Amino acid sequence: xxxxxxxxxxxxxxxxxxxxxxxxxxxxxxxxxxxxxxxxxxxxxxxxxxxxxxxxxxxxxxxxxxxxxxxxxxxxxxxxxxxxxxxxxxxxxxxxxxxxxxxxxxxxxxxxxxxxxxxxxxxxxxxxxxxxxxxxxxxxxxxxxxxxxxxxxxxxxxxxxxxxxxxxxxxxxxxxxxxxxxxxxxxxxxxxxxxxxxxxxxxxxxxxxxxxxxxxxxxxxxxx
Numbered sequence: 001x002x003x004x005x006x007x008x009x010x011x012x013x014x015x016x017x018x019x020x021x022x023x024x025x026x027x028x029x030x031x032x033x034x035x036x037x038x039x040x041x042x043x044x045x046x047x048x049x050x051x052x053x054x055x056x057x058x059x060x061x062x063x064x065x066x067x068x069x070x071x072x073x074x075x076x077x078x079x080x081x082x083x084x085x086x087x088x089x090x091x092x093x094x095x096x097x098x099x100x101x102x103x104x105x106x107x108x109x110x111x112x113x114x115x116x117x118x119x120x121x122x123x124x125x126x127x128x129x130x131x132x133x134x135x136x137x138x139x140x141x142x143x144x145x146x147x148x149x150x151x152x153x154x155x156x157x158x159x160x161x162x163x164x165x166x167x168x169x170x171x172x173x174x175x176x177x178x179x180x181x182x183x184x185x186x187x188x189x190x191x192x193x194x195x196x197x198x199x200x201x202x203x204x205x206x207x208x209x210x211x212x213x214x215x216x217x218x219x220x221x222x223x224x
Contacts, residue, residue: 005112008112008115012078012079012115015078015079015082015119016078018082019078019079019081019082019086022082022086023082023085023086026086063202064202067202067204067205068090069085071204071208072084072090072095074109074110075095075098075099075109075118076094076095076098076118076122077114077115077118077119078115078119079115079116079118079119079122079123080094080098080115080118080119080121080122083119083122083123083126084122087122087126087129089125089129091160091164092159092160092163092164093125093129094122094125094126096163096164096167097121097122097124097125098117098118098121098122099167100121100167101117101118101120101121102114102117102118102121103170105117175215177214177218177223178211178214178215178218179211181210181214182207182208182210182211182214185207185210186203186207189203
């Protein structure tokens with residue numbers, strides 16, 4: 001058992017080292033590309049305008065990034081988190097893939113087995129997504145009439161809600177006592193305040209906190 005824990009700790013240290021290098025490199029490349037392009041073509045933005053635009057975007061995406069990190073990292077583990085945040089598509093690809101892989105493998109969150117399963121599933125999802133994108137780019141022109149079809153357009157607009165509805169129902173059914181109150185409150189909020197629909201990442205904080213509180217109270221009363 002000690003050998004297993006020691007191996008897992010060394011494995012995670014290696015993932016942290018590689019993950020940090022890759023994420024730092026990705027951030028540098030993402031930030032450097034527009035500035036290098038601007039310097040080459042002589043179209044550098046005004047610093048005041050850049051800071052103003054960054055502030056407007058940052059007010060939205062910085063809190064969202066913090067919330068997603070706090071919520072998704074425990075679900076994905078070390079390797080899955082680095083891969084997910086580097087390749088993107090967390091909510092509509094990586095999280096569902098990792099959750100389904102966990103259910104299929106029968107692993108528990110927080111265990112070494114679960115982290116391995118999560119890392120493999122996220123890596124597989126990233127490779128599959130890349131291959132699908134390559135095929136999509138090649139077939140973009142031939143498939144354009146189908147993709148722009150008015151008949152199929154509503155289906156494309158509801159792929160993510162349908163995916164998370166099916167995935168969420170399975171977990172809600174496991175713990176209805178915990179899920180029902182946050183689910184009803186968030187549904188009512190989005191119905192009466194439609195603007196809240198676009199802030200789902202921020203809504204994870206109150207809904208998740210409420211679910212934790214309900215779970216704690218039920219646990220204290222011995223009803224879980």
